[in-house]
Amino acid sequence: MSSITVDGKEYAVDEEGYLADLSTWVPGIADVMAAQDDLTLTDEHWDIINFLREYYEEYQIAPAIRVLTKAIGKKLGKEKGNSKYLYELFPYGPAKQACRYAGLPKPTGCV
């Protein structure tokens, strides 16, 4: 199994780059994963990542895209409550890329 190094500590990730043990997540993991994708995380990214983590804590799954866009719209204004905004932040898709940074498991199925 491969791993990523954050602040000198190794974290195991699966073959698709998702954190193997979700309970070991620290914010630095998101920064390192983003750097590997040539992204620098801004406050806007962190709004999404934090929401994902809170939602996962309660429901044990990532939110539906619609739930996410609505929540972001409520919090940050309607012009940001759409999937276009999310794709601008996470070009590989909010469900997969943002979940990976947030230490959530990969959404599976026909998505």
Place this chain on the structure above:
Amino acid sequence: MAKEIETPEVKEYLDVPHIQPGVMQGDGPFIAKPEHQEPLGFPGELVPDWQNKAIDKLGELKSKYRSLQLFLDICVKCGSCTDKCHYFLGTADPKNMPVARQDLLRKVYRRYYTIWGKFGFTRKLVGAQELTREVLDDWYNYYHQCSECRRCSVFCPYGIDTAEITMAAREILDSVGIGMKYTNEIIAKVFKIGNNLGLPGPALKMTLEDLEEEIEDDTGVKVELPVDREGVDVLLITPSADFFAEPHIDGLIGYAKVFHEAGVSWTVSSYASEAANFSMFIGSYENMKRQAERIRKAALDLGVKRIIHGECGHAWRAAYSFWNTLAGVGHGGDDAYSRELQKQLDPAYPVPQHICEFTWDLIQRDVLTLDPSENDHMTLTFHDSCNVARASRMGDKPGGQFEIPRNVIKAVCNNYVDMPHHTIGEETYCCGGGGGLLTDDLMEVRIKGALPRMQALKTTMEGKGVTHMAAICAICKTQFSKVMPYYEIGMDRIVSVHQLVSNAIKLTGQED
């Protein structure tokens, strides 16, 4: 990350490519881990003595499914199928010609199960081959470059269903411990949680409440999306992607509005919250049955009279063609549970019924108030999904599966144009992500396999002014939203059929 993928060039006409032997040689998709394999009854990893076990399994399957034995025997290598496969057209790898891909299994069958394969001097003559590790790896790689779409079968003069050969190969691989991670992890999730996504009941309820709120905000009308409501008329079985992804979720909103306006009470089940039956993709009858039985149990527990199926391609095949014999869901099953279900179901309606059949019936009876001008900003075309097109039907006439979805679209949209006839209907091209290949580790196969559909769509967009393509399959919708940008088509150009219905429908009491 992965190697740079070169998107094939879209030309005015689709060329049959010059072959490039070995260009798609590789390790195949990620291999399932023991925790994905074992809940399905498969060994966790490659078993010792795998060679004999695989040969025995082939023997067992060809005896159990006489069609398989027939398909292994009767191919005359005429070559009709060679240029009919989207994966060959997109990749140029000759092992992706259906005849060559299926010969990977046939040559082993000939070695161990025909008289000619048993003797050294005739073995070569008939192209029989030992099952080596190299052959096994080739199976794993190339049988995951077939989406079981069965387009090639339409052109086969013998009617060989090559998808059945792919399914058999995958079942043999599973039986010796080499399963595919994507499909098997998902099937295990259905057994544990009830759907492909792994969406637990409370999250499902929360998502649907959120959608109710959204519909009310948009229309001023309270439209319900009930979960686990007992004693209603209809159990809706739909792909869990409808609860999660876009444009799928807009289709779900469409179903809810249609039920609301028809005055038909309905529910989804948190126990059977999945239409998809990926066990079909891996050819596993036992697991397919286990998945179907969840739906029967939900129907019995909730006391419904009808079962309606949402927009999901292969699942409609599983429902339409197999539910009855697998689990007695529908009319005519004959075991204790099935008989109980028969008493409960309303014989006036087909079980299962497709949501397009349901909506089309309401449109014909003038039950819905529709304003097609709501979709005037789009010109639509329709992508026939392979499992609906070639493995099932809708309505009571041959070809109903082509007509009914188009009739629904035309009733809710003023602008509709078909893509070229040899790319739709029975001859439809696969989206490139069907058959259990909708995973990121097969992105190259998916992008290249989408070429024929992208070519047809692009020329229809350029020549006929089409702006959007509608589909009735969760896999197709996700695949297109992911691969269309590689062909310079926006990801929002794929829509759900019931999304169009949702746009056009005027709810009773709706504010403008």
